[in-house]
Amino acid sequence: MAQSKQDELYKALQQKGYPDSLCREIAYKQMNTDYTATRMLGYLYRTSDPRPEDVVDEMLAILSDRNAIIQKKELEHAQTTINKVYREGL
Numbered sequence: 001m002a003q004s005k006q007d008e009l010y011k012a013l014q015q016k017g018y019p020d021s022l023c024r025e026i027a028y029k030q031m032n033t034d035y036t037a038t039r040m041l042g043y044l045y046r047t048s049d050p051r052p053e054d055v056v057d058e059m060l061a062i063l064s065d066r067n068a069i070i071q072k073k074e075l076e077h078a079q080t081t082i083n084k085v086y087r088e089g090l
Contacts, residue, residue: 005037012044026059036062
């Protein structure tokens with residue numbers, strides 16, 4: 001069976017020596033999409049021995065980026081709808 005990105009992230013965090021509770025929180029509660037888990041894995045593979053504080057800081061930055069992307073998509077959809085109403089009327 002294929003390993004999920006969250007499982008892969010959990011194992012990568014464990015291999016870095018972080019406490020199990022932190023590994024579970026990051027991998028399964030916070031980085032719970034393939035996009036966020038993949039970004040965090042990239043950070044972990046690029047950075048040697050980051051402090052737990054640095055890992056949490058990166059997690060927050062990734063989540064902030066993800067929320068900005070979601071908000072941008074929502075605003076684009078709303079603008080498209082408004083433009084359609086202007087062109088075609090109600």
